[in-house]
Structure formats: structure tokens, C-alpha cells
Amino acid sequence: MNLRGLVSLFALCAGCGRAEGAREVTLRFWAMGAEGEQVAKLIPQFERENPGIRVRVQQIPWSAAHEKLLTAHVGKSTPDVAQLGNTWIPEFEALEALTPLNELIAQSNVISGQSFFQGIWATNVVDDTVYGVPWYVDTRVLFYRKDLLARAGWRDVPTTWADWRRAMLDVKRILGEDSWPAFLPTNEWAQPAIFGMQTGSPLLKDRGRYGAFSDPEFMRAFLFYLSLYREGLAPVYGNTDVANVFQEFERGRFVFYITGPWNIGEFGRRLPPDLQDAWATAPLPGPSGAESGISTAGGASLVVFRESDHPAESWKLIEYLSRPEIQVQFYQLTGDLPPRLEAWQDTILSRNDKALAFRQQLDRVRPVPLVPEIESIMFKLIDYAEQSIRGGVPPEEAMRRLDAEVNQMLEKRRWILERRTASAR
Amino acid sequence: MRAVTIERQVARAGWLFLAPALLLIGFFFFLPAAAALLLSLTDFDIYALATLDNARFVGTSNYARLLDHPLFWTSLKNTFYFALGCGPLTVLVALVAALLVNAPLARFRTFFRTAYFVPFVTTLVAVAIVWRYLYHPTYGLLNYTLGVFGIAPVNWLGDPTWAMPAIILMAVWKNFGYYMLIFIAGLQAIPRELYEAAELDGAGAWRRFISVTVPQLGPTLVFVGVVVMIGYFQLFAEPYVMTQGGPLKSTTSLVLLMYEEGFRWWRMGFAAAIAFVLFVIILIWTLIQRRLEPKAA
Numbered sequence: 001m002n003l004r005g006l007v008s009l010f011a012l013c014a015g016c017g018r019a020e021g022a023r024e025v026t027l028r029f030w031a032m033g034a035e036g037e038q039v040a041k042l043i044p045q046f047e048r049e050n051p052g053i054r055v056r057v058q059q060i061p062w063s064a065a066h067e068k069l070l071t072a073h074v075g076k077s078t079p080d081v082a083q084l085g086n087t088w089i090p091e092f093e094a095l096e097a098l099t100p101l102n103e104l105i106a107q108s109n110v111i112s113g114q115s116f117f118q119g120i121w122a123t124n125v126v127d128d129t130v131y132g133v134p135w136y137v138d139t140r141v142l143f144y145r146k147d148l149l150a151r152a153g154w155r156d157v158p159t160t161w162a163d164w165r166r167a168m169l170d171v172k173r174i175l176g177e178d179s180w181p182a183f184l185p186t187n188e189w190a191q192p193a194i195f196g197m198q199t200g201s202p203l204l205k206d207r208g209r210y211g212a213f214s215d216p217e218f219m220r221a222f223l224f225y226l227s228l229y230r231e232g233l234a235p236v237y238g239n240t241d242v243a244n245v246f247q248e249f250e251r252g253r254f255v256f257y258i259t260g261p262w263n264i265g266e267f268g269r270r271l272p273p274d275l276q277d278a279w280a281t282a283p284l285p286g287p288s289g290a291e292s293g294i295s296t297a298g299g300a301s302l303v304v305f306r307e308s309d310h311p312a313e314s315w316k317l318i319e320y321l322s323r324p325e326i327q328v329q330f331y332q333l334t335g336d337l338p339p340r341l342e343a344w345q346d347t348i349l350s351r352n353d354k355a356l357a358f359r360q361q362l363d364r365v366r367p368v369p370l371v372p373e374i375e376s377i378m379f380k381l382i383d384y385a386e387q388s389i390r391g392g393v394p395p396e397e398a399m400r401r402l403d404a405e406v407n408q409m410l411e412k413r414r415w416i417l418e419r420r421t422a423s424a425r
Numbered sequence: 426m427r428a429v430t431i432e433r434q435v436a437r438a439g440w441l442f443l444a445p446a447l448l449l450i451g452f453f454f455f456l457p458a459a460a461a462l463l464l465s466l467t468d469f470d471i472y473a474l475a476t477l478d479n480a481r482f483v484g485t486s487n488y489a490r491l492l493d494h495p496l497f498w499t500s501l502k503n504t505f506y507f508a509l510g511c512g513p514l515t516v517l518v519a520l521v522a523a524l525l526v527n528a529p530l531a532r533f534r535t536f537f538r539t540a541y542f543v544p545f546v547t548t549l550v551a552v553a554i555v556w557r558y559l560y561h562p563t564y565g566l567l568n569y570t571l572g573v574f575g576i577a578p579v580n581w582l583g584d585p586t587w588a589m590p591a592i593i594l595m596a597v598w599k600n601f602g603y604y605m606l607i608f609i610a611g612l613q614a615i616p617r618e619l620y621e622a623a624e625l626d627g628a629g630a631w632r633r634f635i636s637v638t639v640p641q642l643g644p645t646l647v648f649v650g651v652v653v654m655i656g657y658f659q660l661f662a663e664p665y666v667m668t669q670g671g672p673l674k675s676t677t678s679l680v681l682l683m684y685e686e687g688f689r690w691w692r693m694g695f696a697a698a699i700a701f702v703l704f705v706i707i708l709i710w711t712l713i714q715r716r717l718e719p720k721a722a
Binding site: 116186187240372390412413 | 432468470471472474475476480481490496497503557562580582583585668669671672674688689690
């Protein structure tokens with residue numbers, strides 16, 4: 001074949017390829033960890049319902065997700081749709097990487113703000129603009145040993161801090177020196193942050209310009225948190241110091257454990273059958289009763305990236321994944337709790353007594369401040385809290401140091417905000 | 426006249442031969458290093474990724490901030506603690522192991538040589554899991570053994586005073602095999618006649634070691650010493666997988682701090698400044714070491 005023939009053959013092929021490709025759109029969808037593994041099973045139905053759209057699910061490990069998304073943004077190779085931890089949304093908003101969804105939501109008959117838990121929906125809204133649709137929720141509740149608590153003379157989980165502390169002291173008495181009523185890993189920020197939100201601390205003040213950790217509200221929470229370690233009610237352990245949490249829980253080496261929904265499945269699998277009736281979950285106690293028992297509004301959302309060439313098709317995928325019946329299927333596949341109120345009416349969820357505490361807790365969740373720096377600030381919170389827990393730095397001093405460093409970390413944000421208001425003027 | 430042209434031609438040929446290597450080094454080493462130096466003079470961060478307008482030229486203020494950053498001093502101290510504790514220990518263990526394996530009386534040489542070398546080629550993550558079990562406060566083998574001698578259990582990785590020694594112990598075990606191999610090569614290069622002559626002169630085993638082995642091993646010692654220290658100043662993987670820098674930041678090294686600042690929080694300007702400080706430290710240390718150690722041939 002001569003050169004001319006070859007060229008015309010190529011042209012022909014390119015032509016036929018285009019003719020077919022014009023009707024078919026391939027979406028790139030990044031999902032993390034277990035979700036990435038399981039969501040692929042929900043895709044065939046979506047592709048059947050939408051013949052012109054194909055979805056390529058790419059599974060990203062959680063540990064590398066943040067870096068990969070950032071590098072993808074810099075390299076302009078972001079996916080069309082992605083799962084995003086909801087504390088990351090302000091950060092990617094600051095990068096101008098996400099598509100605003102307000103108009104799409106206004107036209108949608110599947111998704112509206114009212115059909116989701118309010119605290120969870122709020123994590124996706126930055127300055128009145130919605131950037132993500134909640135996919136599953138993650139909040140912290142109390143996992144506890146019913147049998148041991150009963151032996152200490154407590155039929156129910158206390159709802160106030162004062163009673164909770166009293167219950168822990170009673171538990172300590174029957175367990176002995178080698179065991180602890182509560183396990184609060186010293187390297188998790190959720191616990192001190194939650195206690196702080198419960199006493200009404202905003203964590204950051206002045207629209208996220210300065211830290212509020214040395215203010216009276218947070219100090220009250222921090223002193224309570226600290227007292228649990230000081231009085232021997234919680235071990236000074238990080239979560240890497242305990243080789244097997246489930247084993248320790250089984251042996252009754254601790255009775256209360258503040259943790260998230262993934263542990264419903266884990267506790268079910270890892271604890272022996274005869275212990276399955278002995279453990280339960282309950283909403284968090286608060287400083288002044290159940291109403292003040294606030295928890296974090298965590299979880300992941302689905303977002304459309306600005307660089308996407310197919311925002312309309314991407315939105316269709318998000319709408320599909322947000323349908324209540326699909327969310328129930330997703331719950332069955334992953335154990336991830338759905339963020340939509342309707343999905344909880346399904347019997348599979350409403351009959352699960354261990355999930356019930358989460359349902360109650362979800363009415364009382366609040367997001368951590370929506371600023372891009374929040375994750376690094378929360379890790380600083382652990383560092384300085386640890387100085388008091390392990391290092392003997394006075395609590396007031398530790399929180400003052402924390403605020404000083406947080407204020408320095410927020411310097412750039414203050415500069416950006418000031419410049420923005422200056423240019424608006 | 427002619428000599429000059431030839432000289433010039435030779436010089437030109439020399440540059441020509443060097444060119445590919447220089448080009449590669451320039452492109453992949455000097456250029457990025459220069460870019461990083463520039464980066465360290467800005468406050469490049471997550472906001473700057475959105476638009477470059479958000480990056481500010483801040484002069485040396487990243488370095489100034491570093492000086493009153495409490496974590497910088499902690500990690501600097503930890504890095505020196507690790508390097509100075511682990512470096513000499515590794516060299517010593519490697520040398521002793523090399524002498525043992527190389528001894529004329531030793532049996533099963535290949536077996537031991539392989540056994541000592543295996544940790545070096547095993548992936549650190551796998552090794553870390555095993556060591557985490559060894560160090561476990563209640564079920565660990567180490568505390569069990571101590572218990573036999575009536576010593577109270579130690580929370581190895583959870584106690585700020587013991588975490589770094591625990592990391593050092595693991596790092597020595599993990600790395601000495603490689604340097605042992607280099608020492609074995611060095612030992613085998615020592616001419617046998619020297620030992621024979623020393624023996625005829627009536628030198629005992631210790632005397633032979635001090636007067637023959639050590640001086641003959643001089644260049645190898647210098648090499649191992651420098652390479653060990655350069656490697657250990659860049660401590661990263663061990664704390665990253667074992668302790669994440671905790672407890673109480675007692676195992677946070679400079680490189681771990683740099684990684685966290687740069688790749689976790691994306692404060693690239695600040696991270697670049699840490700990198701340059703580390704570079705200067707290693708440079709100075711290597712120069713000092715070269716002065717202190719016996720003159721290499």
C-alpha cells in the first residue's frame with residue numbers, strides 16, 4: 001500500500017471513530033478506598049439507564065488521595081467526578097477547582113438541600129455556594145459495653161458529662177487498675193474538637209481568621225478532656241499503641257470508645273458471637289444533657305471538577321448515586337451511612353439497632369470551620385493537647401501556644417480575605 | 426603555538442565527553458535545586474496553586490520563621506539524636522559482624538552473611554509491622570524478655586523517652602548488613618602477608634587488629650562513616666511507618682517535618698526552606714567528618 005492509501009485509511013478510521021464517539025461520553029470518576037472498590041457495582045445500572053454515558057471508576061487509596069487530587073489539579077488532569085472528604089471542600093474551593101452546583105440543584109428533582117441532614121449539607125456550602133453533594137456521613141458516637149456498664153450499676157448511657165464521669169468512676173471501680181473506662185486515642189483530634197463544639201466553641205473566630213482555643217468555651221471542654229486522662233479514666237495511648245482495639249474491647253479493658261460508623265461492621269465481624277448482645281452504641285453525652293451532645297459532621301461528598309468537559313453528564317451520575325434506594329444499596333455494600341433522610345426509612349437501616357444511635361446523632365452534628373487550613377489546624381490541636389496530656393504543660397499555656405501558631409497559619413488567609421474585600425470596594 | 430591549539434582541542438574534547446553527564450546533572454539536579462532555593466524565598470502554598478497572584482516573595486522570612494518554630498528545633502534535636510546515636514552504633518555492629526563472618530574459624534559463613542544482609546533488602550513496611558509487635562507494651566517479645574529478668578514493661582513506641590531508642594535499635598538492625606558487606610570487601614582486600622609478618626613479629630590478635638586491620642581499613646571506614654551519616658541525617662521512613670513522628674513529636678525528624686509541611690499541608694515555600702537548612706547541615710557535617718577521620722589514601 002502506498003503512503004496515500006495509508007493516510008486515507010487513517011482518515012477513514014478517525015472518521016468512524018468520531019462518528020461513534022460523538023454519542024458516547026466517558027466520565028472519569030475517582031473514588032477512594034473501600035468506596036472505590038464497591039461503587040463499581042452500582043455503575044452498570046447507571047450505564048443502562050443512560051446509554052450515552054460510560055463511567056470509568058478509578059480507585060484511589062485514601063492515604064494518597066489528597067496529594068493525587070492536588071497534583072491532578074496542578075496538572076489539569078482532574079477527573080470529572082470525585083469523592084472528596086468534606087473537610088477538603090473549602091480547600092478545593094480556594095483552589096477554584098470545583099463547579100458551583102446551586103443552579104443544577106435548583107433544577108434537580110432528585111437533590112435538594114432539605115432532603116439531607118442539615119449539619120452534613122452545611123459542610124458543602126462555602127459562602128452560600130454549594131460545591132458538593134453528601135455521599136455518606138461519618139460522625140462519632142459512643143460504642144460501649146452494655147454488660148460492664150450494667151455491672152457498675154448503670155442501666156443507660158448517661159447524657160450529661162457529670163453523669164458520664166460518675167459512670168466512668170463506677171466502672172473503674174469494678175474493672176480495676178489495669179483497665180480504663182474510656183479509650184480516647186491521644187492522636188485523634190475528633191474528641192477534643194467535639195467536646196469543644198459541645199461547650200459552644202466555634203474553634204476559629206472572626207470568620208475563620210483567628211484561633212479560639214484559649215477562649216473560655218474551649219478551655220472548659222479541654223479541661224474536661226484532660227481530666228479524663230489525669231483521673232485515670234482514659235489511658236494515655238494513641239491508637240497505634242493499642243495493637244488490637246477489638247481484642248481489648250472484648251477483654252473489657254475499656255468500656256467506652258468514641259468512634260465512627262465503620263466500626264459497626266468491624267465490631268460485628270471481630271467480636272465473638274456471644275459478645276454481640278453485650279455491646280451497643282449511643283449518641284454522645286453533652287455538658288448539659290442530650291441536646292448539647294453535638295458531634296462532628298464528617299463524611300464524603302461528590303463533586304464536579306471545573307476542568308470537566310461533561311458537567312451535565314457528571315451531574316447525572318451524582319443524581320443517580322444520591323437516589324435513596326441507591327444509597328441503601330451502597331450502605332449494604334460498604335456499611336457507609338446515607339446522608340439522606342429518606343434512605344433511613346428503609347427497613348434495612350431502621351432495623352439495625354446499632355445504627356440507630358447514628359440516626360439520632362445526625363440530628364445533632366456540626367461541621368468544623370470551613371477553612372482550607374482546617375485539617376492542619378486540627379492536627380496542631382492534637383500536638384498541643386498532647387503536650388498537656390503527656391508533657392505536663394499547663395492547659396492554659398498549651399492552648400495559648402496553639403492559638404499563637406494557628407493565628408500564624410491563618411495569616412495567609414487573612415491577607416487573602418483582606419485583599420478580596422479591598423478589590424470588592 | 427601548536428601546543429596551545431592541541432591543548433585547546435583536548436580541553437574541548439574533554440568538555441564534549443563531559444557534556445552528556447553535565448547536561449543531565451544540570452537538568453535534573455542543579456535546576457531543581459535552584460528552583461527550590463527560589464521557592465524557599467516565597468510563601469508558595471495551597472492558595473498559590475489557584476493563582477500565582479496568591480504567592481508572595483517573602484525574602485528570608487521562611488528561614489526566620491523556621492528559627493522560632495518550636496517543631497523545627499525539636500526535629501533538629503531528634504535528627505542529631507538519631508544520627509549520632511545510630512551512626513556510630515551501625516558502623517560498630519557492621520564492623521564486628523564483618524570480623525566475625527570473616528574470621529578464619531567461622532562456620533556457615535554464607536549463611537550468616539545472608540542472614541545479616543536480609544533485613545537490608547526487606548521492605549521497611551513489612552519489617553515495621555513485625556517490630557511493632559516486638560515492641561508492643563503488653564504482648565511484645567521484648568517486654569516479655571525483660572519481664573523474665575524482672576524488669577517492668579516499657580511502652581516502647583508510646584513513651585517519648587523510649588520511642589527514639591526503639592527506632593534506633595530497629596534502624597541498626599535494618600541497615601548494618603549492607604555496611605557489613607562493604608567491610609567484608611575491605612577486609613578481604615588486606616594482603617594476608619601483613620598478618621603473617623605481624624604474627625612473626627609476635628603480635629597478638631588485638632595488636633594485629635589495631636595495627637594492621639584498622640589502618641588498612643581506613644578508606645573503607647571513612648567511606649562508610651560518611652555514607653552512614655548522610656543517610657541517617659535524612660531519617661524519614663522509620664518514624665513515618667512506626668510512629669508518625671510521635672509520641673509528643675519525639676521521633677519527628679527534619680525530613681519528616683519537611684514532608685508534612687510540603688506534601689501534606691502544601692506549604693511548599695516553608696518546606697523548601699527546611700530542605701535547604703538540612704542540605705547545609707549535611708554539607709558542614711561531611712566536611713567536618715572528612716577532617717576528623719584518618720586521611721584516606
